Amino acid sequence: MSAGTTPVPPAAVDAALGPVRVLPVVSLDDAAAAVPLAEALAEGGITAVEITFRTAEAAKAIEAIAASCPQTRVGAGTLLTPDDVRRAVDAGARFGISPGWDPQTEAAAAEAGLPYIPGVATAAEAQQRLAQGYRTLKFFPAEAAGGRGALRQLLAPFRRLEPSFIPTGGIGPGSLSDWLSIPGVRAVGGSWLAPEKLIAAGDWNGIAALASDAVAASSPREDLP
Numbered sequence: 001m002s003a004g005t006t007p008v009p010p011a012a013v014d015a016a017l018g019p020v021r022v023l024p025v026v027s028l029d030d031a032a033a034a035v036p037l038a039e040a041l042a043e044g045g046i047t048a049v050e051i052t053f054r055t056a057e058a059a060k061a062i063e064a065i066a067a068s069c070p071q072t073r074v075g076a077g078t079l080l081t082p083d084d085v086r087r088a089v090d091a092g093a094r095f096g097i098s099p100g101w102d103p104q105t106e107a108a109a110a111e112a113g114l115p116y117i118p119g120v121a122t123a124a125e126a127q128q129r130l131a132q133g134y135r136t137l138k139f140f141p142a143e144a145a146g147g148r149g150a151l152r153q154l155l156a157p158f159r160r161l162e163p164s165f166i167p168t169g170g171i172g173p174g175s176l177s178d179w180l181s182i183p184g185v186r187a188v189g190g191s192w193l194a195p196e197k198l199i200a201a202g203d204w205n206g207i208a209a210l211a212s213d214a215v216a217a218s219s220p221r222e223d224l225p
């Protein structure tokens, strides 16, 4: 397969993400933290998590959450190669996300039937992915690529194709609700919900509090599964 591979249908991506409006982006140095972390996020009301392949423990962490946290939709992030995709799927990831896009990673995701969300930062990239049939796109790096103004401008010409964006990169509690109020923003991603320091300290109450603050700042959308 090559560029032009038919992606997993948008409805499957939507179903995999469920009602999530805030997606914690998590890098774990020790997979032993995965389950308590997912439980803390769920206690705060967040039942989806993206475990990034930035660390060697990613697959183990996904496997642990998939096995022990049935309430949590666990996905894999930073998918950069077909091998990342295969390891994510074998570990039990229910969706996959890349910071950008390449045809080999895309083909591996399509072959595995993994609901897959590529990243875009420009109109050209958005138009290419939409033309292929993707509808849910990560907008990355959200703040550095122009922030909310840039995304609003991107949405204007593409709106009739009904794209659904997950802005990620530089977003925190201060701007979360403004991002979520943009029509066309499905969810917001970010690492602020699982700071390295709190994870290292095992401060699960602290993480549950961050999650519940984020849920309080986000409006549910009735059209989501």
Ligand SMILES: O=C(O)C(=O)C[C@H](O)[C@H](O)COP(=O)(O)O
Pocket: 025, 052, 054, 077, 078, 079, 097, 098, 099, 100, 119, 140, 168, 169, 170, 171, 189, 190, 191, 192
């Ligand atoms: O790792 C990946 O796959 C990425 O695409 C990048 C991350 O999603 C962002 O770096 C998170 O951004 P912060 O919330 O500002 O930390």
